[in-house]
Amino acid sequence: MTRYPVIDFHSHILPKMDDGSKSTDMSLEMLQRMKNYGCDLVVSTSHYYRKDEDIPDFLSRRAASYKRLCQRIREEPEWNVPSIALGAEVAFFFGIEEEENLGRLCIGDTNILLLEMPFAPWSTYEINAVSALCYDRRFRVILAHYERFAEFQKGNETYERILELPVIVQINAESLQSKFGWNSKRWIRMFEEGRAELLGTDAHNLTSRAPNLDLARETLRTKVSEDVLRRIDAFGFHLLADGAQRK
Numbered sequence: 036m037t038r039y040p041v042i043d044f045h046s047h048i049l050p051k052m053d054d055g056s057k058s059t060d061m062s063l064e065m066l067q068r069m070k071n072y073g074c075d076l077v078v079s080t081s082h083y084y085r086k087d088e089d090i091p092d093f094l095s096r097r098a099a100s101y102k103r104l105c106q107r108i109r110e111e112p113e114w115n116v117p118s119i120a121l122g123a124e125v126a127f128f129f130g131i132e133e134e135e136n137l138g139r140l141c142i143g144d145t146n147i148l149l150l151e152m153p154f155a156p157w158s159t160y161e162i163n164a165v166s167a168l169c170y171d172r173r174f175r176v177i178l179a180h181y182e183r184f185a186e187f188q189k190g191n192e193t194y195e196r197i198l199e200l201p202v203i204v205q206i207n208a209e210s211l212q213s214k215f216g217w218n219s220k221r222w223i224r225m226f227e228e229g230r231a232e233l234l235g236t237d238a239h240n241l242t243s244r245a246p247n248l249d250l251a252r253e254t255l256r257t258k259v260s261e262d263v264l265r266r267i268d269a270f271g272f273h274l275l276a277d278g279a280q281r282k
């Protein structure tokens with residue numbers, strides 16, 4: 036049986052890029068932890084906020100941060116780390132569907148965009164913009180931590196309606212833990228029913244938001260099945276492979 040790589044689709048592991056890793060040492064420690072629990076590839080998705088900087092400025096900061104990290108990995112081969120793909124967690128902004136440089140924020144050499152929706156009730160405006168990203172711009176849109184928006188969309192039908200678009204749902208690993216109460220069952224069920232496709236750690240540091248993909252995978256293994264993990268891994272692998280052809 037084919038073994039698909041274990042991929043973390045959401046992380047803040049690049050040093051000093053955002054509110055994630057504060058140093059190259061912290062990045063290396065985070066990456067080592069990921070590798071220890073069997074992560075093969077981590078997608079680095081530093082925050083991109085349109086109000087703070089233009090895309091070319093973000094990309095040059097990201098390149099410098101990544102270069103520093105790679106240099107340390109080369110100099111200190113005792114660090115055992117997963118492969119890294121560069122992307123961004125793009126916060127929704129007015130006019131996003133018309134931003135011509137948006138493709139440069141996709142993961143690696145693909146057309147896959149990790150989109151962070153507003154932490155406020157969504158309206159038809161947001162739905163139409165995401166629709167344009169999918170159908171007009173031909174992006175594969177991953178909705179970052181879909182579950183984190185539930186509290187802002189109570190009674191708002193757009194929270195379900197957005198799933199009628201060809202979007203991909205990413206859930207954070209920590210949200211599957213029972214300390215988050217009954218809601219964890221809701222997100223586990225989304226994986227069970229095939230309505231959520233991808234897991235990400237959204238790891239920011241080594242303490243409060245540490246790499247924890249292993250816990251989420253164990254939860255899915257015991258509460259759902261090994262098959263659901265295989266489906267997640269296969270989906271992620273094929274998504275990246277197809278996305279590279281469609282850029």
Ligand SMILES: [Fe+2]
Nearest residue numbers: 045046124237
């Ligand atoms: Fe994030």
